[in-house]
Each structure stands twice: as structure tokens, then as C-alpha cells.
Amino acid sequence: MVTEIYPSVNVLGSELAPCSTAPVTGFYRNGCCDTGPDDAGSHTVCAVMTAEFLSFSKAQGNDLSTPRPEFGFAGLKPGDRWCLCAARFLEAYEAGQAPMVNLEATHRRALEIVGLDLLRERSLART
DSSP: OOEEEEOOTTSSSBBBBOOOBBBBOOSSSSOOOOOOOOOTTTTEEEOOOOHHHHHHHHHHOOOOSSOOOOTTTOOTTTTTTEEEHHHHHHHHHHTTTTOEOOGSSSSSGGGGGOOOHHHHTTTOOOO
16 A cells, blocks of 8 residues: 655745654654645644643643553653644644744645744744
């Protein structure tokens, strides 16, 4: 079975940079915030985890910090980079809990949910 992945282009229009290989992130667990038609959650925003965001996400029902060895998931900690669902990022932004993002590693499909100006506001590089 071949999985279709949309072109690896970031929100700035250039080649999508890797987000993280330690821990390995991405819907396809390839280290990039690649996406395709089977990624209903649009795991496209490369974000740097903070204690505040991890707590917020857990309160919203998505516990990213607790290890789940049965799924090969060690749990995230502050400083880890992770491909977030674009809608969760927007929800966190609206609640004042949005983490910083790496624009070069954020897939352009995130723009279907989150505006570029908002992503730039939370950018590590402030581009």
C-alpha cells in the first residue's frame, strides 16, 4: 500500500524542513510535519513544547506528556519539537497557551486552519 503525501512545502513556500527525529514526530513518523489525505487531524504545525502547552493539551483531553510504552511513545517534555494538529494549535493560541513554532518545518496545509500572520507571531525566527 502506497500512502499519498502532499508535497513537502512549508508555510513560507520553500522545502519543508524536518521538525524532530528525537522524538520522532509527524503523522507519518518521518520527522517532518508531512500530511496527506489520511491525516484528518492536519498534524502540520511544528511546535516547541512548553510545560504550559503540555498542561493545556492534557486538560483538553490530549495527554502528550505521559509515556505510553505500548505505543512506543516516551511522552513529550518542554523543549521537544512535535507536529501538532493545526486546530489544537489555534485552540491553544486563542487560550493564550500556544507554543512557539518553526515556520520552516510547518507544512503549508496548516494555513487552511491557521493564518500565516498568527504563525509568524509565534515563530521562533520571527520572520
